[in-house]
Amino acid sequence: MPSGKESGAPNDPAIAVRNLRVQYGQREILHGINFEAQAGETLVILGGSGSGKSTLLRTLVGLEKPSGGELWIRGKNFASMPENERKDLRKKMGMSFQGGALFGSMTVGENVALPLREHTPLDESTIEIVMRLKLDQVGLSGFEDYMPAQLSGGMKKRAAIARALAMDPEILFFDEPSAGLDPIIAAGIDELILKLKKAFRITILVVTHELASAFLIADRMILLDKGHIVANETPESIQKSREPRVRQFLDRIPEPEVAGEIDYLQMLTGESPPLRR
């Protein structure tokens, strides 16, 4: 436990999560999560829908407030730090949203250049070169003057990755980077993630349910199920796991149907709550 430590040392983990709880209203989504991501590591968070993986990601980037536990980013307590420090830290973090979340009123180029224009004193010519470099890295050279609405879903996603890369972040978060993309473009994104890891030593955290992509890019995998971590292992060891929840997810076994006829009748007539998670 890095208690009382306020300044980041080089050997601090990039992300440390201690007994993290998050709830929406009365419903608790994450029930005490613990894990660490070392600097330069690529961590893949797996889980089905409703496992809490998106909530975990939103909490890590500061969009949801934890209801309990601690969140340390680069050796600093993210939840309790003053607002201006949190802002400085956020400039070193990049987030690629599932649907892109590009600003519809700006061109693709303006989207990518925005963090640089707002946060750095760089000359306009430098900003434009960086913007074109980033667009080239995601295979969108020449699209800087397009509006987001003119792009396909996959292109939007890649433009969003370019924007997340604009400030050369130390930690990159991806929400479902390859969901809904055709296999070739999805493979391109996996390759980009591997390259970024190699060239920039970025800590990368990917939330996904695409198994093939996860095994390709991960240094370590975390499997979330109903708000609990059920596995936190290397891709090699998770494949050999005998834990039933892990096997179910990896072998794509569907959820068992409701147990008995009585339960089923009660469920249909509304006598029992449908969700007993």
Add this chain to the structure above:
Amino acid sequence: MQITTRQFESATIVDVVGDITLYNTPEVRKMLLNLLKEKRVKRVIVNLEKVKYIDSAGVASLVEGLKVSREMKSGFALFGLSRMTREVLELTRLLKVFEVYETEAEALLGGSSPTGA
């Protein structure tokens, strides 16, 4: 980061010490543009031996230097790339765009018989 220049015959060598990042890349840019546009030097050679890391904004200044050198019909070369610098230039597909040499001697020679890298 520190940046100094020295003259060797017709070439100007720019020695950079320290990482080039978005916080100091404007200095590098200013120096390169000043040498090429105002002083109109024949050939600029950037010494990156003491640069461990260069980020995208740093790369952008080198790209702008290269662009201006072409407009002014001057030479522009890099040498002494660290492993990380090389990887960054490789990722951005710029390793083949720049004239890159291993050592200062090679970079100086490269100017008289431009064979590229």
Add this chain to the structure above:
Amino acid sequence: MPFAEDIGAATIDGLAYVGGLARLTGGAARAVFAAPLGGRKLKWTRAVHQAMSVGVEAIPIVSLISFFVGTILALQGAYELRRLGALQLVASAVAISMTRELGPLMTAIVVIGRSGSAFAAEIGTMKVNEEIDALETMALEPINFLVAPKFLAMLLMMPCLTTWADFMGVLGGGLFGVTNAGFTWGTYMNATLSALVLRDIMTGLVKSVMFGLVITAVGCQEGFATGLGSEQVGRSTTSAVVKSIFMVIAVDLVFTAIFYFTAPQ
């Protein structure tokens, strides 16, 4: 007593809503006025862009509506004044009602329909598309980035539009005056100018500024309150229009009362 409870709950909700508006306005004011001192960049280009869409593009419709309202005022006024044999007072009746009341109010109604709804729709769409979340993860405050330029644009454009509406209303009244009340354009304008005092115009402009604040705050607040799903954007837009109209009329009542009771006898 469920009825009393309902009233109490509604009152608390209403106060909380107004509190939210005040917080938004305060945050934007800090971004507009304190930002240069704090070294944060406020994007003037964005404010100018907003000012164009709020102000300049509204000129044709504001002109037409206030011209008509001016003519209507003249017709209604003349109906009564004719019986008193005081038809020449129609110029001052139009001038005073336009500058003190209907110029600012009609402008506000047009701006609510054009811009208040657009603010709610823009911010609501951004909310639904996770763009507001994206701003936050990029360490850009939505208030500085989205709301402040809108306030600035409104503060600049509402008085300008209102002044223009006053003028068009006077012209509208003049149309009746010249064709039916024995004025020439020259005598109508003279009658208008001698009827007005600076205080009439100023009270209208003060109101217009207050209306601008209310419209922006409500539009943005409704945008930020948009729930999940794109059909929610439509709901926010409608609600922004209805609430803005109500709030503008309420603010109008308060300020008209203040101006009445503080007026020199």
